[in-house]
Amino acid sequence: xxxxxxxxxxxxxxxxxxxxxxxxxxxxxxxxxxxxxxxxxxxxxxxxxxxxxxxxxxxxxxxxxxxxxxxxxxxxxxxxxxxxxxxxxxxxxxxxxxxxxxxxxxxxxxxxxxxxxxxxxxxxxxxxxxxxxxxxxxxxxxxxxxxxxxxxxxxxxxxxxxxxxxxxxxxxxxxxxxxxxxxxxxxxxxxxxxxxxxxxxxxxxxxxxxxxxxxxxxxxxxxxxxxxxxxxxxxxxxxxxxxxxxxxxxxxxxxxxxxxxxxxxxxxxxxxxxxxxxxxxxxxxxxxxxxxxxxxxxxxxxxxxxxxxxxxxxxxxxxxxxxxxxxxxxxxxxxxxxxxxxxxxxxxxxxxxxxxxxxxxxxxxxxxxxxxxxxxxxxxxxxxxxxxxxxxxxxxxxxxxxxxxxxxxxxxxxxxxxxxxxxxxxxxxxxxxxxxxxxxxxxxxxxxxxxxxxxxxxxxxxxxxxxxxxxxxxxxxxxxxxxxxxxxxxxxxxxxxxxxxxxxxxxxxxxxxxxxxxxxxxxxxxxxxxxxxxxxxxxxxxxxxxxxxxxxxxxxxxxxxxxxxxxxxxxxxxxxxxxxxxxxxxxxxxxxxxxxxxxxxxxxxxxxxxxxxxxxxxxxxxxxxxxxxxxxxxxxxxxxxxxxxxxxxxxxxxxxxxxxxxxxxxxxxxxxxxxxxxxxxxxxxxxxxxxxxxxxxxxxxxxxxxxxxxxxxxxxxxxxxxxxxxxxxxxxxxxxxxxxxxxxxxxxxxxxxxxxxxxxxxxxxxxxxxxxxxxxxxxxxxxxxxxxxxxxxxxxxxxxxxxxxxxxxxxxxxxxxxxxxxxxxxxxxxxxxxxxxxxxxxxxxxxxxxxxxxxxxxxxxxxxxxxxxxxxxxxxxxxxxxxxxxxxxxxxxxxxxxxxxxxxxxxxxxxxxxxxxxxxxxxxxxxxxxxxxxxxxxxxxxxxxxxx
Numbered sequence: 001x002x003x004x005x006x007x008x009x010x011x012x013x014x015x016x017x018x019x020x021x022x023x024x025x026x027x028x029x030x031x032x033x034x035x036x037x038x039x040x041x042x043x044x045x046x047x048x049x050x051x052x053x054x055x056x057x058x059x060x061x062x063x064x065x066x067x068x069x070x071x072x073x074x075x076x077x078x079x080x081x082x083x084x085x086x087x088x089x090x091x092x093x094x095x096x097x098x099x100x101x102x103x104x105x106x107x108x109x110x111x112x113x114x115x116x117x118x119x120x121x122x123x124x125x126x127x128x129x130x131x132x133x134x135x136x137x138x139x140x141x142x143x144x145x146x147x148x149x150x151x152x153x154x155x156x157x158x159x160x161x162x163x164x165x166x167x168x169x170x171x172x173x174x175x176x177x178x179x180x181x182x183x184x185x186x187x188x189x190x191x192x193x194x195x196x197x198x199x200x201x202x203x204x205x206x207x208x209x210x211x212x213x214x215x216x217x218x219x220x221x222x223x224x225x226x227x228x229x230x231x232x233x234x235x236x237x238x239x240x241x242x243x244x245x246x247x248x249x250x251x252x253x254x255x256x257x258x259x260x261x262x263x264x265x266x267x268x269x270x271x272x273x274x275x276x277x278x279x280x281x282x283x284x285x286x287x288x289x290x291x292x293x294x295x296x297x298x299x300x301x302x303x304x305x306x307x308x309x310x311x312x313x314x315x316x317x318x319x320x321x322x323x324x325x326x327x328x329x330x331x332x333x334x335x336x337x338x339x340x341x342x343x344x345x346x347x348x349x350x351x352x353x354x355x356x357x358x359x360x361x362x363x364x365x366x367x368x369x370x371x372x373x374x375x376x377x378x379x380x381x382x383x384x385x386x387x388x389x390x391x392x393x394x395x396x397x398x399x400x401x402x403x404x405x406x407x408x409x410x411x412x413x414x415x416x417x418x419x420x421x422x423x424x425x426x427x428x429x430x431x432x433x434x435x436x437x438x439x440x441x442x443x444x445x446x447x448x449x450x451x452x453x454x455x456x457x458x459x460x461x462x463x464x465x466x467x468x469x470x471x472x473x474x475x476x477x478x479x480x481x482x483x484x485x486x487x488x489x490x491x492x493x494x495x496x497x498x499x500x501x502x503x504x505x506x507x508x509x510x511x512x513x514x515x516x517x518x519x520x521x522x523x524x525x526x527x528x529x530x531x532x533x534x535x536x537x538x539x540x541x542x543x544x545x546x547x548x549x550x551x552x553x554x555x556x557x558x559x560x561x562x563x564x565x566x567x568x569x570x571x572x573x574x575x576x577x578x579x580x581x582x583x584x585x586x587x588x589x590x591x592x593x594x595x596x597x598x599x600x601x602x603x604x605x606x607x608x609x610x611x612x613x614x615x616x617x618x619x620x621x622x623x624x625x626x627x628x629x630x631x632x633x634x635x636x637x638x639x640x641x642x643x644x645x646x647x648x649x650x651x652x653x654x655x656x657x658x659x660x661x662x663x664x665x666x667x668x669x670x671x672x673x674x675x676x677x678x679x680x681x682x683x684x685x686x687x688x689x690x691x692x693x694x695x696x697x698x699x700x701x702x703x704x705x706x707x708x709x710x711x712x713x714x715x716x717x718x719x720x721x722x723x724x725x726x727x728x729x730x731x732x733x734x735x736x737x738x739x740x741x742x743x744x745x746x747x748x749x750x751x752x753x754x755x756x757x758x759x760x761x762x763x764x765x766x767x768x769x770x771x772x773x774x775x776x777x778x779x780x781x782x783x784x785x786x787x788x789x790x791x792x793x794x795x796x797x798x799x800x801x802x803x804x805x806x807x808x809x810x811x812x813x814x815x816x817x818x819x820x821x822x823x824x825x826x827x828x829x830x831x832x833x834x835x836x837x838x839x840x841x842x843x844x845x846x847x848x849x850x851x852x853x854x855x856x857x858x859x860x861x862x863x864x865x866x867x868x869x870x871x872x873x874x875x876x877x878x879x880x881x882x883x884x885x886x887x888x889x890x891x892x893x894x895x896x897x898x899x900x901x902x903x904x905x906x907x908x909x910x911x912x913x914x915x916x917x918x919x920x921x922x923x924x925x926x927x928x929x930x931x932x933x934x935x936x937x938x939x940x941x942x943x944x945x946x947x948x
Contacts, residue, residue, distance in 0.1 A: 029070050029077065036063045036084050043091045043110070048098030057109035060088070064116050071120060078121035082130075085117035089137065105148055111141040112157070119160065131168060132178050135161035139185055146192060155192040161185055170212065182212040183219050187226050194230065202230070206252075217269045220260025221276060227253035228280050235287050243291045250287060254280045278304060278312050285320050289327070297324035315347040319355045326358065334359065335370050353391040386426040386435035390442060393417060397446045411450065411458050418443060418465045427469055440469040440479075447486075456493035463487050481511035488519050497526050514543040518550050525561045533558070534569045548577050548584055555594070564598055568608070571595040575615075589629055589638050592616040596645060606653060606661055610668070613646055617671055625675045643672035643687065650694060659702030666695035667721065685728045689745060692725040693753045700759055710763070719760045725753055747783030754778040755792065762801040771796070771806050779813045786817040790832065797839055804843045811836050819862070826866070830875030833859050837882070856883050856905050863912045873913060880909035880916065884923060896934045903927050 039059045046052065073081070092110050096103060115137035122134045142157030162185050173179055190205035206227060213219040231249035234242045257277035264270045285300035301321045304312040322337035338359055341352045359370070396414050417423055418439070427436040447462030467483045470476050484507035491500035504519045517540050524533035537554045540546055551574045558567035571591055578588040595612050599605040620628035629635040650665035670691035673684040696718050703710050710718070729745070754774055761771045775792055778784055793810030796803045815832045818824045833855060840852045859879050863871045884906030890899035907923045910916045 029067075029073075032063050032066045032070065033077075033080065033084070036060065036067075039063070040084060040087050040091065043088065043095075046091075046095065048095050051101075052095070052104060052106040052110070054106055054109075057106055057113060060110065060113040064113055064120070067117075068120060073121060075125050078124040079126060081117050081121045082124055082127060085114045085137070088114040088117070103144055103147065105150070108141065108144045108148060108150070108153070111137075111144055112153075115141050115157065115160075119164075122164065129175075129178065131164045132175075132181060135164040135185070136181060138164070139181060139188065142188060142192075146188070146195075149195075151192050151195045155189065155196075158185060158189040158192060162189065176216065179212065179214045179216070180219065183209055183222065186212065187222065190226065194233075206230075210256075215263050217260045217264040217266070217273060220256050220263070221269070221273055224253040224256035224260065224273075224276055224280070227256065228276070228283065231287070232283055235283065235290060238290065240291070243287055247284065247287045247291075250280055250284045254284065278307070278314070282312075282314060282316055282320070286316075289320060289323055292327060294324040294327040297321070297327075313344075315341075315344070315351040318344065318347065319351060319358065322355055323358050338370065350391075353388060353395065356392055356395050384426065386432045386439070389417070389423055389426055390435060390438050393439065394442055397442060407450075408455075408458060411446070411462060414443075414446070415461055415465050419468065424468055436469050436471070440466050443469065451486075451490065451493075454493065456490045460487055460490035460494070463490060477510045481507045481513075481516075484510070485515055485519060488523075492519075492522060492526065495526065497523055512543070514540060514545045514547070514550055517543055518553065521554055522557055525557055525563055525566060528563070530563055530565050533563065533566045537566070537570050538573060548574065548582070551577075552586065559598065564601060567598050568595065571598070578619075587630065588619060589616070592619075593638070593641060596642075600645070600649075603652075603656075606649065606658070609649060610661060610664055613642060613665075613668055616642060617668060620675065629675075639672060639675055643669050643675075643684070646672055647687070647691060650691070650698070654694070654698055654701075657705055659698045659705055663695045663698035663702065666691045666698060670695065670724075686745060689725045689728045689753075690749050692721055693749050693756065696722045696725075696756045696760070697752050700756060712763075715760055715763050719757070719764075722753065722757050722760065726757070729753070747785065750778065750781060750783050751785070751788045755795075758792065758795070758806070762796075762803065768803050768805060771803050772809060775806050775810055779810070786814040787828075789817075790814040790828065793832075793835065797835060804839050807839055808836065811839075826862075826871045827875075829862065830859075830872045833862075834875060834878065837879075853901070853905070856909070860905070860909055860912070863909070868914050871912075873915065876909065876913040877916065880906050880913055880919075882906075883909055891930070900927075900931070900934070903930065 039056060043056055046056075067081070088110060092107055092114070096107065115134065118130070118134040118137050122130050124130050127133070138157045138161035142154045142161065145151075145154035145157060161181075165182060165185070170182070173182070186205050186209040190202045190209070193199075193201040193205065206223070209223050209226075213223065227249050231246040231253065234246035234249070254277060257273050257280060260273045261270065261277070264273060281300055281304050285297045285304070288294075288296035288300065297320055301317050301324070304314070304317055318337050318341050322334045325331070325334035325337060338352075338355055341347050341355060393414055396410050396417075426432065427439060443462055443466035447459045447466060450456075450459035450462060463483060463486050467480065467487075470479050470483060472480075484503045488500045488503040488507065491497075491503065501520070501523050504516055504523065507519075508516045517536065521533055521536040521540070524530075524536055537551065540550055540554070551570055555567050555570035555574065558564070558570055571594060574584075574591050575588070575595075578584060578591070592612060592615070596609055596616075599609045599612065616628075625639065626635060629638040646665050646669035650662045650669060653659075653665060654662035670688045673687040673691060699710070699714070699718050729750070754777070757774050758771050761774070775789075775796075778792075779789055789810050793807045793814060796810060797807035811832045815829060815836075818829050818832070837852060837855050840855065856879060859876075863876060883902055887899040887902035887906070890896070890902065903923065904927070907920065907927060910920045910923060
């Protein structure tokens, strides 16, 4: 508001500063006043559309500071300063009125300068009530600072204004505007103190304001309104601790309204105070409600409805009454209040929507039907907007989901509401497109929550209702297709497969994509139609939006449904993309591992397992182990997983006597164990060696199991394979070197290696020396067991592929080892001696062979000193009898010395055998007679020689 200038003569109104300065004879003061006027002139010429430069206020503030130093002034100068202040003020008013922009801080600074100029010369003579005028400038400037949220500046202005009028006797003030200023200053200071959280000062200033009301009704109205404002602010914090304080403030406001009504003189002022009183009563009721004082709320509502005869019909009364009845758990009265809102056409949508929310919070699922009736009743009586319908549905849905109790009841109410033709009609047309989208999103989200809680039936119903808010049109084809797909998922969860298939078929008609194809795949899985599921999976790559993730998902779904053939087909399909060189989110080795894991669940799939493990081995050879398996510990774990599983499959199939598969698995295990990656130059040679040995032994076992014969090429391949193990084993030991460390191999594996190699070499010609070297290597090893060596000797001594040299060596070595033990097993010793004698007899055949004689003598030496029966009697008899019988041929041939030698050996052995007394007597008699004949024969021969 523009303030009128001080009355003066026309010459003084526009007199130049220079003229006034001449009379002062003060050049410094003249300079300062000239600067102020120059700045004012620039301000008066400033375009309103341009923002104010900060140079205006800074120049004027500097001039005011200089002017303050030159005080005191003559009255003429004071009058001039007042005029300059008014010019600044009015220029600011003009600029503010001409601009639509918000008042700036620079503007407030200029107003502050105008007020400070008056403050310097407030004791001017010739101006009526200068103190009030200066105080008014500070008050209005403080209001501007307050609006700018500069509360320290605002409070400074209010305090200066208060200081200016504080020395004036209140009883001497007769002007209504001046009286009003005293009240306004107190209220303004109170508001500023409130903003800086000085609540005590704010209340003190309000109470002080009661002394400057001057019996004016508008003053009562203003102060009561401020009390109510503070009370509402406290009440809005929803803190129990401040509710009583808010009630006190509102009661003070109510008391001021009552006092104001007693002094009111105008009808308009009466109406304002009555309206303020009703408003205050309503907020008092709200405060009681917040304090859970429900009886007090109802009393307030009753007073409001009965006041003045006609009563208060404010929409909030029904809400307050309903919430109070709800607080008292009197739901019938609360329902009456809620239904009464349907009759009251003046109740805004926001009010009854809030009432619906409160009713739901208290009544729960029991109140859902009531709300539905209220809402549908409103549809019949008044024009309900689409936005109101959204709010009601949102309240019902929100409470239903948050409580978890009565969810189905609330959802059913929502379904009834949103499916009502009148409600659907609210969302028709282009004008309701935004609300239609909101309603669809609300129902969709609600259905999604039910789906997550696995309530598929309720979720399907909500999704179906959401489809009511999707217009039919080309632009909404994608959204409708999405709706059909989620409905398909719901009915999949309900295992209503035919209905699910209907929905996905509809979705495909609208938008054929990979999601629909995947849903059909899931349906086929649920139907156990494996053939169709595999066909659907294999058709997925033809979709435009196909990604390989869907093949992975197909495998996961198939595993979850225990459909192993489909899972296997999906993983095989996925592997094809790796071979094509495509970038895949999962490492290829993981797919192979998963595939093998799935196939291994059924022993009938062993052949398939072998095929895919071989494929994995081929891929790692092609790509390199670091790329295929990975690096560091991850790569080692993957490699060891494949090697270990190949080993385990080899063991299991071998136990099941499926030796061909077992051999292949062990061979594959040796290749995996032999893979060297990530700095490893040799691989796991220990396991490579063991796997090869078991693989070759499985080949030989398979031959015997099926009574077949290995072909020469197969034998050579097995020997070549076994040669790898031989290269790994260090000579003359059973150790394997790896990274300069020696690791031991189990004795049984070394025996198996030796036995397998011996068996294979026996099938080829001219391999006798190699067999002998092989057995000698085993015999000199640390893990050599005489029993195992004995078995090798037996194998080498019999059959069409016998090797007497190996047998003899094995028997002799075993015999030496047995005799070197503290307690030899003479049963085995006797058996070895018999075998050695038999081999020598068969392959040498000369009775005079010293090696055979030595064997008998060795047997005799062994028996010497033994207890009776310690050496097997039958074996001893056999030795004695065979030695005696060997003399038969020399006797016939006339080889007397040879015959006597064998007879003596037989007799000596017989003497060590219990139970051969009769035989021994006969032997002695025969030997004595034989010697006589031999002597006579010798004499006769000598005489014949002499005669000749």
